[in-house]
Amino acid sequence: MSAEATNPVSAADAAVTDTTxxxxxxxxxxxxxxxxxxxxxxxxxxxxxxxLPDAISHVAEAHRAHHPxxxxxxxxxxxxxxxxxxxxxxRKSGEPYITHPLAVTLIxxxxxxxxxxxxxxxxxxxxxxxxxxxxxxxREFGDEVAYLVDGVTKVEKIDYGAAAEPETFxxxxxxxxxxxxxxxxxxxxxxxxxxxxxxxRPEKQARIAKVTRDFLIPLAERxxxxxxxxELEDLVFAILHPEEYExxxxxxxxxxxxxxxxxxxxxxxxxxxxxxxIGAEVLVRxxxxxxxxxxxxxxxxxxxxxxxxLLVLVxxxxxxxxxxxxxxxxxxxxxxxxxxxxxxxxxxxxxxxHTAIAAPDGAVAEILIRTHRMHTVAEAGVVALGNPYTGQxxxxxxxxxxxxxxxALTPDPQPEDGERVDPTRPGWLSRLLDWQQSAPDPDTFWxxxxxxxxxxxxxxxxxxxxxxxxxxxxxxxxxxxxxxxAQHGEAAHGCLxxxxxxxxxxxxxxxxxxxxxxxxxxxxxVSGPSPEWLDHARTAAARIAITxxxxxxxxxxxxxxxxxxxxxxxxxxxxxxGAVLHADLDGExxxxxxxxxxxxxxxxxxxxxxxxxxxxxxxxxxGCAAVETMxxxxxxxxxxxxxxxxxxxxxxxxxxxxxxxxxxxLTEAIATAGAAVVSATVEPPSEQRVRHTYTLHLxxxxxxxxxxxxxxxxxxxxxxxxxxxxxxxxxxxx
Numbered sequence: 001m002s003a004e005a006t007n008p009v010s011a012a013d014a015a016v017t018d019t020t021x022x023x024x025x026x027x028x029x030x031x032x033x034x035x036x037x038x039x040x041x042x043x044x045x046x047x048x049x050x051x052l053p054d055a056i057s058h059v060a061e062a063h064r065a066h067h068p069x070x071x072x073x074x075x076x077x078x079x080x081x082x083x084x085x086x087x088x089x090x091r092k093s094g095e096p097y098i099t100h101p102l103a104v105t106l107i108x109x110x111x112x113x114x115x116x117x118x119x120x121x122x123x124x125x126x127x128x129x130x131x132x133x134x135x136x137x138x139r140e141f142g143d144e145v146a147y148l149v150d151g152v153t154k155v156e157k158i159d160y161g162a163a164a165e166p167e168t169f170x171x172x173x174x175x176x177x178x179x180x181x182x183x184x185x186x187x188x189x190x191x192x193x194x195x196x197x198x199x200x201r202p203e204k205q206a207r208i209a210k211v212t213r214d215f216l217i218p219l220a221e222r223x224x225x226x227x228x229x230x231e232l233e234d235l236v237f238a239i240l241h242p243e244e245y246e247x248x249x250x251x252x253x254x255x256x257x258x259x260x261x262x263x264x265x266x267x268x269x270x271x272x273x274x275x276x277x278i279g280a281e282v283l284v285r286x287x288x289x290x291x292x293x294x295x296x297x298x299x300x301x302x303x304x305x306x307x308x309x310l311l312v313l314v315x316x317x318x319x320x321x322x323x324x325x326x327x328x329x330x331x332x333x334x335x336x337x338x339x340x341x342x343x344x345x346x347x348x349x350x351x352x353x354h355t356a357i358a359a360p361d362g363a364v365a366e367i368l369i370r371t372h373r374m375h376t377v378a379e380a381g382v383v384a385l386g387n388p389y390t391g392q393x394x395x396x397x398x399x400x401x402x403x404x405x406x407x408a409l410t411p412d413p414q415p416e417d418g419e420r421v422d423p424t425r426p427g428w429l430s431r432l433l434d435w436q437q438s439a440p441d442p443d444t445f446w447x448x449x450x451x452x453x454x455x456x457x458x459x460x461x462x463x464x465x466x467x468x469x470x471x472x473x474x475x476x477x478x479x480x481x482x483x484x485x486a487q488h489g490e491a492a493h494g495c496l497x498x499x500x501x502x503x504x505x506x507x508x509x510x511x512x513x514x515x516x517x518x519x520x521x522x523x524x525x526v527s528g529p530s531p532e533w534l535d536h537a538r539t540a541a542a543r544i545a546i547t548x549x550x551x552x553x554x555x556x557x558x559x560x561x562x563x564x565x566x567x568x569x570x571x572x573x574x575x576x577x578g579a580v581l582h583a584d585l586d587g588e589x590x591x592x593x594x595x596x597x598x599x600x601x602x603x604x605x606x607x608x609x610x611x612x613x614x615x616x617x618x619x620x621x622x623g624c625a626a627v628e629t630m631x632x633x634x635x636x637x638x639x640x641x642x643x644x645x646x647x648x649x650x651x652x653x654x655x656x657x658x659x660x661x662x663x664x665x666l667t668e669a670i671a672t673a674g675a676a677v678v679s680a681t682v683e684p685p686s687e688q689r690v691r692h693t694y695t696l697h698l699x700x701x702x703x704x705x706x707x708x709x710x711x712x713x714x715x716x717x718x719x720x721x722x723x724x725x726x727x728x729x730x731x732x733x734x
Contacts, residue, residue, distance in 0.1 A: 055079065055102060056122075062109035063118060070115050078122040078141065085130035092199045100192060101125060107188040111227060111380040117181045120148035124185055128153045144179075151175030151182030152189065169215065180382045183219060187228045190216050194235040209239040224348040224381025233290040248293045252307065261304030265357075265365045269310065272330050278322050281313040285368070303363040310367045313375055317342060320353050320369045327367065331357035334364055342374075347458045347473070349377055349385075461511050463487065464499060464518035472517075478538045480507045481529075484519050485542040492542075493529050493549055494522035496626050506625065508536040528553055530632030553634070599624040600722050602648040603701035609640035648701040649678065651723035652708065654692040656716045658685045665714045666692060673707040674699060693723060 056079050060072050082101050089097035105121040113121075119141055126132040127149055134153075138146035152175075154168045176183040190212060197205050213236045220229035238245045262284050270282045286308040287295065295306050312323050320342060327333065337356035345351045353369040376384045461472050461483060472486045480500065484492035484507070498505050499518040511517065529546045537543045595601050599621040606622040610630045619640050620627050631637070656662060663682060670677060678695040698704060711720045 055083070055098070056105075059102065059106050059109050059118065062106060063113075063115070066109075066112040067114060072115075074115060074119050074141065075122065078119045078145075081132065081140070082122045082126055085126050085132045089129065091196070093196055097125075097129075103192045103195075104185070104188045107191060107228075108184065108383065111184075111188075111225070111383045112376065113181075113184065113383050116144050117148065117184060117383075120145045120152075120181070121185050121188065123149050124152050124189060147175070147179060148181055148185060151179070152186050165211075180223060183223060184225070184383050187216060187220050187223075187225060187232075191228055191232055191235075194232060197235070197239070205239050209236045212236050213240065220381075222348050224346075224350055224377060225379075225383060226350075226381065227379045230288045230290070234288050237290050237293070244293060245289065248289050248296070251296070251302070252289070252292060255302070255304070255307055261359055261363065262308050262310060262365060265305070265359055266310055269312070269327070269331075269367075272326055273312075273323060276322070276326050278319055278326065279315060280319070280323060283311045283313070285309050285311045305359050305363040305365040310365060311375070312367060312369045313372050314369070315371060317371060320371065323369050324353055324355060327355060327357060327369075333357055337364070337366065342370075349381060352378060459511060459513040459515075461514070462516045464502070464516040474511065475538055476513075478511055479536040480505065480509050480511065480517065480519070481533050481536045481546075482539045482542045483511060483517050484521075485537075485545050486539065487519060488521065490545060490549075491521060492519070492545070495529075496520050496522055496629055507533065528633045530629065532632065594618055596620045596624065596626065599626070600651060602650050602698075602704060603642045607640055607642070609638040610635050611638060647697070647699050648704075649695065649697050650704060651693065651695045652711065653721050653723045654694070654711055654714075654717050655719040655721075656690050656692065656714075657718070658688050658690045659716045662690065662714070662716055663692070666694075666711060666717070669710045669714050670694065670696060670707065673703060673710050675703075675707055 056075060060075065063070055063072070063075070079102075083098050086097040086101070091097055091100060101122050101124060104124065105118050108117055108121050123132075123137060123141070123145065127134050127137065134146055134150055137149050151172055155164055155171060172182060172186060193208070194212060197208060200208070212232055217229055217232050217236065220226075220232060237248075266282045266284055270280070273280045273282070287306075292302070292307060296302055299306060314320055314323060334356040337354065339354040342351045342353055351370060351374045354366070355369070356364050356366045359365045370378065458473050459476050459478065461474060463472070472483055474482055474486060480498040481492075481495070483498070484495040488495070495507060497520045498507060498509065499520070500509055500511065501516055528549050531550060533546050534543060537546060594617070596618045601607050601619055601621045607619050608622055608627055609617045609619045611617055617638050617640065627637075654666060656666075667677065667680075675696040675698050678697055680695075681693040683691040683693075696707070698707065708720045711717060
């Protein structure tokens with residue numbers, strides 16, 4: 001049975017779509033043309049050595065269209081090995097098994113994959129399903145091909161049991177981290193399997209479709225392979241949502257001529273660009289089934305322009321903006337629809353200008369503007385980037401043990417700056433590879449991977465204190481908890497708070513694109529996260545780290561019971577505050593009782609304390625956020641109280657608008673209140689605002705509120721607050 005006959009998206013639907021595309025412009029990359037005659041030719045005898053076998057003539061033709069000078073001899077050798085090793089094997093559809101690697105290779109050839117990828121694609125099932133060994137592949141085709149074949153080879157179910165599927169994905173992702181061509185082959189492999197899924201039982205179709213939806217479609221999106229992603233989406237849509245799919249199919253069929261409105265807009269746009277002297281190709285791009293379904297849910301009743309978009313292809317980046325200018329000058333733009341993915345590319349390499357204009361009938365016509373190169377990358381993603389090791393020989397590594405990932409291919413020589421030669425390993429993949437090592441079991445990895453891949457957008461935040469890394473890429477909706485683990489790893493267990501854009505913020509704060517973040521960490525090694533952090537963690541790395549710590553410290557969820565009355569220990573005055581503090585606790589007396597720098601308590605503040613490393617006790621104001629943090633990680637509070645000494649030392653921050661004599665007026669208000677200035681700092685004005693920091697000695701702490709009121713009454717001063725010590729928190733010595 002042919003692939004077309006078993007495809008959940010019917011041949012009639014494909015014909016409607018293909019006819020529409022041909023009628024309105026050049027077709028997008030066509031992945032449906034398999035060439036039945038060429039596939040069936042695989043069962044014929046081997047071809048003479050001086051020519052390619054007929055069965056791969058379509059592959060060779062598609063490959064030469066992208067790579068005119070490609071050496072096809074290695075493809076012939078790979079085909080001969082694949083055909084001979086798979087001979088006698090058949091697919092569930094009844095076709096010779098060799099038709100599958102041929103179809104996968106044709107998909108990649110149509111996308112523009114280079115020869116090494118196509119060679120590995122022809123051989124991708126040989127090690128898994130035949131007597132061919134990885135060593136044999138390495139001897140005949142080299143380390144790169146062997147690495148790619150091993151990357152897509154499943155682990156043995158006899159070794160991993162029910163965990164075989166997640167462990168196969170883990171192995172594949174690790175291999176992809178070193179060479180993204182591994183995932184390119186896997187995506188093409190899954191696409192052909194989805195095309196021929198109709199021969200499977202309905203329950204197995206649904207299971208495979210769900211894995212495709214949850215894992216492979218998001219990976220195709222992240223690698224920018226839109227041509228694979230869109231067809232996979234339609235195939236999954238047909239299996240998992242047959243009713244909605246049928247409604248969408250009928251809607252497209254009923255409106256087969258509705259796209260004439262886009263044809264008219266395309267003609268007008270082409271005329272405008274010709275008059276402006278801009279060389280451009282204007283095409284109509286019909287939407288695929290899932291896209292039409294989404295637009296219908298968003299807009300309700302669809303008009304002609306809603307069934308497709310216009311694509312404008314130009315030669316240079318500057319021409320893209322020239323087209324945009326003409327569009328917005330000669331038509332009525334829909335400003336809310338404008339997005340510039342050329343100046344700020346998406347994390348999956350995608351670049352294009354998106355805009356929309358009002359069509360004559362009042363409908364909205366969406367327009368994509370990009371160069372021919374951008375279009376190739378938009379369709380084929382990382383496949384279009386070719387071989388990341390071009391011009392360099394990979395260093396051969398030892399043969400891995402069965403079921404283990406192959407060693408990374410290390411280009412030689414390495415660049416002087418230490419960066420990878422492979423420019424296609426994006427930040428999301430690096431983060432995924434980091435946290436997958438911490439996943440303790442296949443179930444955690446599987447669920448965390450699903451959650452990770454469900455994150456659609458990324459944001460970039462910046463480190464405010466200059467610590468490395470200077471920028472962090474996080475999923476949209478990430479909080480300060482996620483930033484802490486992304487920047488500090490397990491050291492983030494001791495995170496006590498953060499400054500977001502210069503202002504103190506709880507760890508639950510959701511970050512926005514472009515925010516600056518300074519994370520405040522405890523200095524001890526026993527501080528840990530609160531269970532509530534899981535409610536704020538969006539990234540898999542943060543959730544796995546927090547869960548692991550909580551499982552290792554079950555006592556953190558419940559504070560120990562009160563052991564009864566405790567003896568009092570008197571401690572001399574702390575030199576930083578000038579106030580005497582008393583602590584009531586069992587066991588060894590504290591070496592010191594210190595006011596916390598995060599809230600700088602002074603008499604008569606209500607206070608509480610906590611034991612920290614080195615035997616000392618830090619004292620916090622009762623309302624300090626660090627108190628809840630310490631309670632949340634199971635730290636038992638220590639009863640503390642102020643002594644009889646009334647004097648204290650405190651640091652105040654005055655925020656004001658700049659004006660002449662401001663400093664003189666503030667120091668006069670301080671002196672009038674009876675406080676002595678120990679030190680003072682005035683920061684340079686910023687946007688007409690000035691920040692003054694004063695460390696003051698008060699003879700009587702009870703006069704602090706009056707002093708702060710007097711400072712606020714100085715003209716130009718709009719706030720006076722207690723200071724936090726820079727770079728550390730109240731139990732920074734913890």
